[in-house]
Amino acid sequence: MTPTTKNPQSTKEATDTSSEGTAASATPRPVAKAAKKRASSPMSQEHKDALAAGRSEGRTVRQYLEGLEQARPRRGRPRSPEMISKKLTDVSQQLESADPLSRLRLLEEQQRLSEELERAGSSTEADLSQIEDEFVKVARSYSERKGISYSTWRKAGVSAAVLAKAGVERTRS
Numbered sequence: 021m022t023p024t025t026k027n028p029q030s031t032k033e034a035t036d037t038s039s040e041g042t043a044a045s046a047t048p049r050p051v052a053k054a055a056k057k058r059a060s061s062p063m064s065q066e067h068k069d070a071l072a073a074g075r076s077e078g079r080t081v082r083q084y085l086e087g088l089e090q091a092r093p094r095r096g097r098p099r100s101p102e103m104i105s106k107k108l109t110d111v112s113q114q115l116e117s118a119d120p121l122s123r124l125r126l127l128e129e130q131q132r133l134s135e136e137l138e139r140a141g142s143s144t145e146a147d148l149s150q151i152e153d154e155f156v157k158v159a160r161s162y163s164e165r166k167g168i169s170y171s172t173w174r175k176a177g178v179s180a181a182v183l184a185k186a187g188v189e190r191t192r193s
């Protein structure tokens with residue numbers, strides 16, 4: 021007995037077999053029609069505005085958390101821009117007389133030092149304070165909407181002072 025087509029929406033076989041069980045006498049069952057798609061109603065302007073506000077709040081929160089991550093102190097002794105510049109000068113002098121393999125290593129170090137100097141020269145403090153001000157405006161509503169508690173914000177690295185400014189209250193469970 022060889023089954024013919026199966027209806028993907030039904031768990032029954034799509035063919036009947038006769039009492040003898042021969043495939044030649046099988047008659048196909050009628051296949052059910054697919055369900056009609058419901059016409060979607062257009063979103064109200066209020067709903068669209070709520071979605072846009074949620075996206076904006078989410079973007080602000082993400083930017084603030086990323087800023088906190090970038091400003092977080094790294095392991096080791098912090099290097100000042102002057103120290104980095106001095107090290108760059110030393111590497112440039114060593115490059116003049118380096119063998120090819122050492123030259124490759126020095127070129128990589130030179131590139132890393134240049135990038136570090138750029139990051140050290142940028143005003144992350146000023147950028148973070150501006151992002152922090154935006155975060156303070158949306159943190160409370162974002163917390164209420166997403167169900168994020170005070171302790172979760174603290175674990176994510178947000179300071180207690182910022183949460184107090186935002187109006188996110190400390191809760192006890």
